[in-house]
Amino acid sequence: MESSRPVPSASPDTTYPASDSDVESNATSAYDVAPMDLKYSDGELSWASADSSSHVLRLKDEEIAIVTAKAAGGYQVLYIPPPETSVDKQPFELRSISLTHLPGPFLDAHLFKALPTWLDPADGKNIHVLVSTLSGTGLAPAFYDAVLLPLLTAVGLSSSSYTTIKTESADSVKDFAKSTLLAGANAGKQQTVLMLSGDGGMVDTINGLLEDEQRSSNYTKPVLVQLPLGTGNALFHSLHKTPNPSIASPYIQGLRTLLYGTPKPLPILSAEFSSGTRVLSNEGQTASPIPKSTLYGAVVASYGLHATLVADSDTTEYRKHGRDRFGIAANNLLFPEGPEGKAFPHAYRAEVTLLRGQDEIKVPRKTHGYVLATLVSNLEKGFTISPDSEPLDSQLRVVHFGATSGLQAMEVMKAAYGNGSHIGMEWQGEAGVEEEGKTMKLGYEAVDGVKIEFQEPGEDWKWRRCCVDGLIVGVEEGGWMVVKKVPQGRECVDVVIDA
Ligand SMILES: Nc1ncnc2c1ncn2[C@@H]1O[C@H](COP(=O)(O)OP(=O)(O)OP(=O)(O)O)[C@@H](O)[C@H]1O
CATH class of the missing domain: 2.60.200.40 (Tumour Suppressor Smad4)
Known part of the structure; x- marks a missing residue:
């Protein structure tokens, strides 16, 4: 286990490349670990650090957002460590590890393969990211910058493939739904909205779409994906009623649903x-x-x-x-x-x-x-x-x-x-x-x-x-x-x- 060897990160700044799906940043640690030195058991990936054969680095399944295969070979593991106890700290931080090898069962569990249809811009779909700036304790903008943007980049969705809307008033979401979303839905356009908000973002969207009752025969339901940045997040927690015990963080739950979930009509x-x-x-x-x-x-x-x-x-x-x-x-x-x-x-x-x-x-x-x-x-x-x-x-x-x-x-x-x-x-x-x-x-x-x-x-x-x-x-x-x-x-x- 002593052969793990940290190698310098390829790009030492915190910018994320728009067209390359590999993410490298300050928060990236890169390791060249021999396959026999990596262990994956009981939902935990572990290996020895370079400086001490007794010090074992551990990464639990529940912390992992996604694993991507890098174009140049090797893998990128994106994860959110457990939140620090300090109340001043953000409860999320996306970290990244580059590894040359990973065990097969670990890859079976976590390797990202392809964009789901609702995130695939290939067929002219309109993808929006809606950041509700005052939801919850106001963490949605920070979540977008620190977690969502780098994660979307890692799965090959550059920021030019979607529009980002940051709310400026209590009417922003409803205005967006009434103008952009409703017009697109009535024209039969496929649309996806990643909602960084609580229940308020959902209710404003639903009312913006429904209150004028102008539904065309072509109406195509927009697909909403929730990332729980509100206070109660009732809908999110009810839709994840039986939480996977191996995923403690609602942020990771939301990100995995974003990448691997299924769209269904929302009862209202x-x-x-x-x-x-x-x-x-x-x-x-x-x-x-x-x-x-x-x-x-x-x-x-x-x-x-x-x-x-x-x-x-x-x-x-x-x-x-x-x-x-x-x-x-x-x-x-x-x-x-x-x-x-x-x-x-x-x-x-x-x-x-x-x-x-x-x-x-x-x-x-x-x-x-x-x-x-x-x-x-x-x-x-x-x-x-x-x-x-x-x-x-x-x-x-x-x-x-x-x-x-x-x-x-x-x-x-x-x-x-x-x-x-x-x-x-x-x-x-x-x-x-x-x-x-x-x-x-x-x-x-x-x-x-x-x-x-x-x-x-x-x-x-x-x-x-x-x-x-x-x-x-x-x-x-x-x-x-x-x-x-x-x-x-x-x-x-x-x-x-x-x-
Ligand atoms: N920039 C802004 N200025 C004024 N109001 C805003 C702004 N951004 C968002 N809002 C309003 O803040 C409210 C946030 O509601 P949201 O439900 O998303 O969060 P929450 O109330 O904290 O969570 P929950 O409903 O899940 O308990 C909404 O009514 C939204 O319209």
């Missing part, structure tokens, strides 16, 4: 509202009308604690906390200050009706804590709100419970973080709630739709806010929302999944 839901409803943006300062009073989503439509939490936590200040923003906002919502100290969370007044075939089933309570219709299993990686939902199963499910104490609502949420064990939960209604002294039960049912008629009084829509995939709407006094699944065959995009 519609949320139709009464005419006075407005989309609230800019921390609630801007209220915009909704075209045809209908929004579309691929994840969730909700009212009650979930919607209020998403709305309250979507401020510049809260966003700095990343995923923790939900927890901080939840504390204020679940344990508000009352006249005598901590009070119960708001009891949301509405009539909720579940729609199933021709049946309309009224939920027998006047006040609610949580009403959430979803097409997916997870709202975050570890938050399994609908454990029965399978990727792309096209089934709308509703999770709901009545107004309750903050502590009890927290118990439900904790159980959802515990692999979806909130399903079937029962508890005694506390003093002061509508169902006081009764057995309260978490409702969970497969439905065709759900209708909510709001009975909260007053002009302020604070307690009549709903969430559709992170978009927040305010419904007018006496207004309503009807959520349904968009029929199969009316999907507007394909999404690449890891199957």
Whole structure:
């Protein structure tokens, strides 16, 4: 094992050649390792370093993004090491190792062979990379520069083969979808978008494509590939519901899906509202009308604690906390200050009706804590709100419970973080709630739709806010929302999944 010999990197700068698929950079270490000195077992490639026969370098399967064969011979291994613990550091860094030889089983597992159809520009396909600059904690531009650009170069996709769009405002994604994508889809053009965003990038794209309903008979669904750069990344984690245990990093999962996945129609839901409803943006300062009073989503439509939490936590200040923003906002919502100290969370007044075939089933309570219709299993990686939902199963499910104490609502949420064990939960209604002294039960049912008629009084829509995939709407006094699944065959995009 002592014969590993580091050799200098071919090109000592960090620029990536546009036309050559071999990537060399500062982060590249090159090794000429004799085949007999390389070991690949238990998902780990290892070999001895040059300076000490006892020091063994190790590379785990789960760290490897891709292996390419170099034109000049030998191989390039691109990998993302585990993130450093320091919070100031980026959670991703693409490193590269050049090796003259690699074991056959390792190559069988990782060697890249050809571009998938959705990344192959040969047939005039339009490929776009959409970088949502404010998604999550703002890491998408850095991910593009440090990871995606060099990886695409390594697989032979030079930056001139695609266009890169960096968002400049909250309207950038929707504008791009309405102009470029919709026009291309209606002209029958094949288009692929690599989305460096969270669920917001997806919902803006879907609404941009659907809101004018101008679909031609030639309409060709754009293919979207998600790279999880948002906060919750609900759709991404739900589509990767059974994570390959050998891939810990969602970035590596996303990159492997990008190169080896399969495009499938993405089921979507519609949320139709009464005419006075407005989309609230800019921390609630801007209220915009909704075209045809209908929004579309691929994840969730909700009212009650979930919607209020998403709305309250979507401020510049809260966003700095990343995923923790939900927890901080939840504390204020679940344990508000009352006249005598901590009070119960708001009891949301509405009539909720579940729609199933021709049946309309009224939920027998006047006040609610949580009403959430979803097409997916997870709202975050570890938050399994609908454990029965399978990727792309096209089934709308509703999770709901009545107004309750903050502590009890927290118990439900904790159980959802515990692999979806909130399903079937029962508890005694506390003093002061509508169902006081009764057995309260978490409702969970497969439905065709759900209708909510709001009975909260007053002009302020604070307690009549709903969430559709992170978009927040305010419904007018006496207004309503009807959520349904968009029929199969009316999907507007394909999404690449890891199957
Ligand atoms: N340059 C920008 N200026 C203003 N708003 C932006 C800009 N870039 C992106 N946005 C907005 O930021 C939001 C980011 O949403 P996105 O869902 O991608 O991330 P997230 O909310 O952090 O993640 P998730 O929805 O997965 O929890 C979107 O509403 C998008 O329109």
